[in-house]
Amino acid sequence: MEALLTEGGTILAAFWMTVRLTAVSALGSLVLGTVLTAMRVAPLGALRTAATAYVTVLRNTPLTLVLLFTGLGIGANLGLELSDDIATNNFWLAVIGLTAYTSAFVCEALRSGLNTVSVGQAEAARSLGLGFVRTLALITLPQAFRAVVAPLGSILIALTKNTTIALVVGVSEASVRMRELIETYGDQVIEIFLGFAAGFVLLCLPMGLLFGWLSRRMAVAR
Amino acid sequence: MSYANLYEAPGPRGVRRNRLLTVVVAAALLAVAAFVYVRFDDKGQWAAEKWTPLLRGDVWATFILPGLAGTLSAAVAGVVLAALFGIVFAVARLSEHRWIRLPAAAVVEFFRSVPLLLLIFFAFFGSYVLIGVNISAFAAVVFGLTLYNGSVIAEILRAGVLSLPKGQREAAYAVGMRKGQVLRLVLLPQAVKAMLPALVSQFIVLLKDSALGLIVGYDELVDRGLNGIAANFSNVIPAAILIAGIFIVINLALDRLAHRLGQSS
């Protein structure tokens, strides 16, 4: 217990980093995932092919490698400096990597959501004279979102846990802190693990409950 | 395509416009690719000496194939144990006894919420305190993969069983089966079949997650392959591209297999 109590402040700071990474990446993934979904159902073959290729590659590559590519590829080789401060720079690199990876899953979920929207909806929209973009944005996507609230919740929980892999680009979040603590307080491994595990349970469990409740509330009655 | 109803079949003007837009999109994508290519070229990432080692037989024999073997053996062990764990806990959560159902639910929810990385760390560093022996990196990785993916599989199977029509259970009881038989012979096999796509994507997740073994020094594809090659030829990026390619090929093959299984049954 001693380790958890004396290091309480730094542990909270590490979890705060986890929360920030999760929140920003979640927002990014939602936006990028929606754009990718739109691309995958677009009338243009080039857009469809590009989006499909993107999703296939990102979904099947380990996140460790995706983050390695953002760190070394974007950071060191493309020379993209997002901030002069290393910590901030790493944070944004991690956000880019997590967003790139997670948005592929968001896209898959949304696409299956689109499949649940009945054909008549889009047909009615078209007969009113709405074009592709407006049909998608006003009619079908909103319904698709309501259908996939639960899967999106699972993706958010997975994202929260995946932020631990941001240590690959040198972001010091909860898992890094846990490892450091285990190295310093070798005799308190179990307490330290349970403490950090409890932190993640506290983050993830309410998310699961919230999204479960939301998905029931928002379900499209048919 | 089932999405074709989102837009009208384009007329002559639409076809022309679409063609133009396609060219614009393709040009934009090519521009991005060219930018990356030029920047990487500036840093010498396309230099032949960074890429040719990846074609050498001895590089494959020493780094890639042993790494692949490590990744696959951890994944296979993880899949088998996770499936067992999943079946046991799915059944436990479906139990009629509260004292079985609730602890099982707690275990499943706990392991679903804890990041795999933490589980692997803990198994590796905590085993000495907990059971008096240091476990191997392989055991730590398989431990983490089993508990995490097992709890997800438990949830998938449980959802599968719950989605079956009530008649299945009732009919099984009607022909005189006992509780265990109903579950084992009637409900679970159907749940597995119904949930096959979800199960396979979980197995893909598991395979990718085995890459986290590098954190405790487990000899897998990312550690042995990427770092081993990069230490010799200082070609992190080319090696990473190759390793990512290998993962993508394996996962796509698994995906294809799942499709075929799903169609045949």
Add this chain to the structure above:
Amino acid sequence: MFGRSLYAVFAVAALSLTATACGGQAAASNASIVDKAKNDKKLVIGVKADQPGLGLRTPDGSFTGFDIEVAKYVAKQLGVEPSGITFKETVSANREAFIEQGQVDMVVATYSITDARKQKVSFAGPYFVAGQDLLVRADDAALTGPEALNGKKLCSVAGSTPAQKVKTEYAKEAQLQEERTYSSCVDRVLGGQLDALTTDNVILAGYAAQHPGKLKVVGKPFSTEKYGIGLKKDDTAGRKAINDALEKMFADGSWTKALQASVGASGFAVPQAPQLERY
């Protein structure tokens, strides 16, 4: 049918798994590494596999580097030919575990002798005294030591204390980047994104030798790290035998030769052989 065959598959797979997991290696009856070397003519030695110049696995599957040469020399003195040595990769996190479990007979892997580690294992040596230093681009004339790091970007490997030390003791304004491997750090220093990599000078020399003309070691070590050969905690006989072997290696010139061959290409000045610390 589907159900039953599925269960059978799981049962068989689970059984075979537990069998392999518990099978493990046969318990060794040799009390000391000396006995094992004498009786079996075989040793398993834990080494680093990703550090050029010290311990590196090469594409043909063999290992090269200074640690490897030391290990081979010591093994030979114990009566084991190179063909009887199995090198096994260790990483910093699992060296003590490997020794305690008997997965390796000794560890020669840039293994610093510390009091904390002496609680778990024992050390022969030191066979090399390294010092923390900086690796910078060859054309970088401004970075002359840890004090010059203020406002610069420094790379180190995650979970290592050396970088923290630089920050607290020399340059408070230095920014720290933690990477997972030295290779990534080297890439970033070469790419100009970071300014320096810090760790033990001999490790840095290995990388400088890999990129001649592009990277250099600053050459002002600001700490001492004594590399020892780790073995089982209670193996006093083994410790003595290995120390004798090291003494001989220092005396007959093989030590200098091995060091020169491994990291000499970087211009690394070969020091005097260290003083053994027998206990």
